[in-house]
Amino acid sequence: MGSEPEAQDEVWPIIWCYDGWLPLKERLQRILPPWAALRVLDPSRPLSEQCADAKVLIPTTGPVDAAAIYAAADLRLIAQPAAGYANIAVDAARQRGVPVTIAPGLNCHSTAEVALMLILMLARRADDVRAAFARRVIGDPVGTELHGKTLGIVGMGQVGSCLAAAARGLGMHVIGVGSKSSRADLEALLSGSDVISLHCHSTPQTRGMIGAAELALMRPRALLVNTARGDVIDDAALLEALQAGRLGGVGLDVHTVEPADPEAPLYKHPKVLALPHCGNTTEEVYARNAELLRDNIVAAREGTELRHRLC
Ligand SMILES: NC(=O)C1=CN([C@@H]2O[C@H](COP(=O)(O)OP(=O)(O)OC[C@H]3O[C@@H](n4cnc5c(N)ncnc54)[C@H](O)[C@@H]3O)[C@@H](O)[C@H]2O)C=CC1
Numbered sequence: 001m002g003s004e005p006e007a008q009d010e011v012w013p014i015i016w017c018y019d020g021w022l023p024l025k026e027r028l029q030r031i032l033p034p035w036a037a038l039r040v041l042d043p044s045r046p047l048s049e050q051c052a053d054a055k056v057l058i059p060t061t062g063p064v065d066a067a068a069i070y071a072a073a074d075l076r077l078i079a080q081p082a083a084g085y086a087n088i089a090v091d092a093a094r095q096r097g098v099p100v101t102i103a104p105g106l107n108c109h110s111t112a113e114v115a116l117m118l119i120l121m122l123a124r125r126a127d128d129v130r131a132a133f134a135r136r137v138i139g140d141p142v143g144t145e146l147h148g149k150t151l152g153i154v155g156m157g158q159v160g161s162c163l164a165a166a167a168r169g170l171g172m173h174v175i176g177v178g179s180k181s182s183r184a185d186l187e188a189l190l191s192g193s194d195v196i197s198l199h200c201h202s203t204p205q206t207r208g209m210i211g212a213a214e215l216a217l218m219r220p221r222a223l224l225v226n227t228a229r230g231d232v233i234d235d236a237a238l239l240e241a242l243q244a245g246r247l248g249g250v251g252l253d254v255h256t257v258e259p260a261d262p263e264a265p266l267y268k269h270p271k272v273l274a275l276p277h278c279g280n281t282t283e284e285v286y287a288r289n290a291e292l293l294r295d296n297i298v299a300a301r302e303g304t305e306l307r308h309r310l311c
């Protein structure tokens with residue numbers, strides 16, 4: 001007859017709630033204690049049907065809804081390895097007394113670098129010049145210099161501030177709005193910027209914030225970049241603006257639905273440069289995030305203090 005396992009040997013099921021960000025999952029796997037059993041959800045079935053035994057949920061960009069939070073009867077932690085957390089039913093977690101941790105600031109440099117990369121690629125027409133190289137054409141197409149141009153940043157938080165510093169280094173004039181700015185401030189930014197970069201969270205106030213009226217305010221050749229969250233832009237209005245010949249270029253790292261459908265008309269538009277939500281995808285960010293996840297999982301088990309606790 002075997003004896004009951006010691007409490008310290010109890011296995012903790014930990015669910016990776018999305019079938020992306022897998023290199024981060026591998027890094028975490030390598031540094032987790034032996035009692036932590038990490039598994040990736042089956043994306044063909046709802047999370048709530050596969051998390052009944054979970055002690056920890058790791059959302060990344062997968063939806064962690066109230067049904068999943070209530071289905072996991074002994075849930076101890078929701079550990080979000082990201083700054084954004086609009087995909088998590090935080091109110092349900094709060095009601096159930098399940099702590100939620102996030103990862104603010106860990107990826108601000110990497111994400112600002114991707115925003116800058118998109119701005120540079122759009123301004124210098126990266127796709128077109130690469131095609132010109134293949135055709136052995138020199139001196140055409142013609143790009144736009146950023147020096148002296150105005151960059152408007154919507155959301156001057158950690159990512160927005162990093163981008164502002166880099167853009168100032170390139171000689172750009174930077175203006176910004178935040179959560180306390182007025183509608184008039186936003187309108188002045190939209191109409192007064194050559195490049196607009198979005199860096200606010202997805203909230204009820206910011207969802208659909210860039211719609212037809214806001215796009216109409218932008219300069220005809222303005223560049224628009226989004227590395228925040230897809231739903232901050234109204235996709236239908238954006239496609240309509242592009243089809244009407246407005247805007248100089250659009251760079252999207254984040255999408256209303258992820259992974260996005262590359263065949264959708266928005267992504268087929270020649271002025272759209274789309275990336276697969278890679279703002280945070282660097283060795284450095286994944287190393288920092290894996291350590292934060294590990295530390296918080298261990299703290300949840302030991303009942304010690306959690307880092308970057310949201311609720
Ligand atoms: N593409 C990627 O891989 C990444 C995306 N992100 C996204 O970037 C967002 C920002 O991240 P952080 O800078 O770390 O967050 P943060 O909290 O430091 O900054 C957010 C800023 O948005 C501002 N804000 C809030 N409501 C606003 C409104 N209505 N209008 C204008 N500004 C408003 C706030 O005042 C704050 O300064 C995250 O929510 C996440 O969605 C963050 C990291 C990686």
Ligand SMILES: O=CC(=O)O
Nearest residue numbers: 082083084107280
């Ligand atoms: O999308 C990434 C994040 O940190 O938010």
